[in-house]
Amino acid sequence: MSPFNRKLLIITVILAAIMELIDTSIVNVALTYMSGNLGSTLEDTAWVITSYAIANVIIIPMTSFLTNKLGRRNYYIGSVILFILCSLMCGQAHSISELVIFRFLQGLGGGALLSVSAAVVYELFPKEKLGTASALFGIGIFIGPTIGPTLGGYITENYSWPWIFYINVPIGILVAVSCYFLLPESKVKTRVGKVDWLGIGLLTVGISSLQTVLERGQTEDWFATNYIIVLTVTAILSLTGFVICELRVDNPVVDLRVLKSKSLKVAAILTFITGMGMFTSIFLTPVVAQRLLGFTPSQSGLLLLPGAIIAVFALIISGKMLQRGVSPVLIILFGFLCFIYFNWSMSTMSLETPAIDITLRLIFRALGMALLTMPLSSLAVSSLEAKDMPQGTALNNMMRQLGGSFGISIINTYSARRTASHRVDLISNVTASNPLTTDRINGYTAYFQHKGSSMLDAHQKAMKLIDMTIVKQSTLMSYLDSFLLIGLLFALALPLLLFVIKRSKANTANVIVSDH
Known part of the structure; x- marks a missing residue:
């Protein structure tokens, strides 16, 4: 060529x-x-x-x-x-x-x-x-x-x-x-060899059921809905049968035997967590920007642009470091620390946080992704034989997708419940005995009266405005809690690196199929 x-x-x-x-x-x-x-x-x-x-x-x-x-x-x-x-x-x-x-x-x-x-x-x-x-x-x-x-x-x-x-x-x-x-x-x-039709069927049914439960569980109030219960049982039985089947047949469609590799197992778990961070951040950030800060979809996307540009150079540097023998474990460590800082900083936002501050915080997300993309793939295949590398990296990529599905599902459930909890806490302070509340209601009422509303209508509008403020604030607080939760999951996963710390140098040959 x-x-x-x-x-x-x-x-x-x-x-x-x-x-x-x-x-x-x-x-x-x-x-x-x-x-x-x-x-x-x-x-x-x-x-x-x-x-x-x-x-x-x-x-x-x-x-x-x-x-x-x-x-x-x-x-x-x-x-x-x-x-x-x-x-x-x-x-x-x-x-x-x-x-x-x-x-x-x-x-x-x-x-x-x-x-x-x-x-x-x-x-x-x-x-x-x-x-x-x-x-x-x-x-x-x-x-x-x-x-x-x-x-x-x-x-x-x-x-x-x-x-x-x-x-x-x-x-x-x-x-x-x-x-x-x-x-x-x-x-x-x-x-x-012979096509593993049973394995294909069990995988298709199991993953389809699991993904549907993860994607639709919160909307359908989880196990209060019959079809979610049926699909959960179906997913458990199908995936259990799939694992048993793939470990017994000679030509499995997915060779789970590669998971004997300690490096692949650790990399798969870390990739799962990375998938959660990647997909939840790309989900939460536009939601906060559009629903709470009043950004358009295009403006929300522009918040991510500077980080994406910087990440291009970080990706090149990361590749050069791997090529020169720097341990992927060390690069992964810094990638996780960037994600932890990003999620912590996002959890300190307010409704007055300017766009430039959000953009600067998103740069750490971009750096985290740049430092994790290749080293995790390299770590996943670092102890596999050449014939097992495609299967190992395919499993690793699947874990990223599953991590994203689990992450969004968890965040949807968690944020909905935290919103309700924060709303109860905030409403408990809106009482007639609270002078701050009384002053705020009186101020809003006077404003609407000045605009031509009657006393009764002005008071109703004031109360509605108070309620809208509570909803907006409780929603923001729930999203901040969600960022903090994801950051905590990244921190809890860090000790797993101790199990592969001895692999001090990346196997350059393995990088060939690192994302296959």
Whole structure:
């Protein structure tokens, strides 16, 4: 392959990975528009997000198996075509059921765009430049989910929500055509035996049930709803059966035996926590900015931009450090400390916190992501044999997605309950015997009387304004508690690094497949 074609292929597959990652969050800001246009409730429309997440989590651990079974070139190009067609059909959907079905199929196609793209990038770089390869692909992993809400908000505000999906079509066509002419078959050939249909079925049912429970549990009041109970039992039985099945068959669709590696087990747990921090921060920050501080979707996205730019350079530095033999454990430690500081600082916000302060705090989030992306992947495969690396990294990537689902579910439940608790505490201080409350009500009443309201109407408006203030303040306090909770989880996970502290140097060869 000529140097020009090599560079073109690298740009192509990184672009495909970014496109897939953007789609994990681009629809978040458009749910209200979709709901009104398709005549569905907001809860039903949320399945547009849920179905994509379910498909991603199902397909990611199966990527290694499918690549070996179908051939990397066929599987990748086929996945791109599936992604394009389903993106087009999502934009053409006339009902919420159609949109959810095509969104699920889009997620199945998107699974390969992340995992296989990484393998291609690492394969095309010489060994002495693997740190650069990791940094380039890490940029895509970081930027994709970060700019998703901003891009989605801009498109929705200036055009219409179907263009969130249509934008994938021209990009996807370019990727498919480029890969058709440039993408070679994998250099690593692995013989695949009998298809593990039972394992595929149990994984699909188990992950689908678990993801649905996580995504919809809070909305449905958890176990007060029958179908949540049924899906919980189904998830437990299916995933238990899946583990037993995969440990007994000769050709498992997901080889769980790789979890014998202590480094992979520790990396998987830390990646799970990182996924929680990554997805909850990208969820909470726009919510606080838009609902409480009055920012538009585009303005909320701009808060993340400076951090994303700085993270690009941090990713390159992180890759260089790994290449020079710096322990991934040390880099991970600093990454976790950045996340801990970010969450603690966000937990001290107020309704008067200026945008510049929020932006500065988000830089630490960006640095944390930059310092964790490659070292965690490197640690995950550091003690695996070459044949086990694709499976190990696929499992590690799945843990990131599951961490995000668990994190958002936990935060939704936790913030809702903390909001109720803070509201009770604040209302208990709003009494006739409290002079501050009396002065505030009298001041509001006088203001509304001055605007032409009667005494009774002015008093009612004053009380309503007090209630709105309490709701806003209790909501803010619940989100601050949520940031603090995530920071605490990061702090509690730090001692796990002691179990792998002896691995003082990154195995450079392992970085080749660090994100496959």
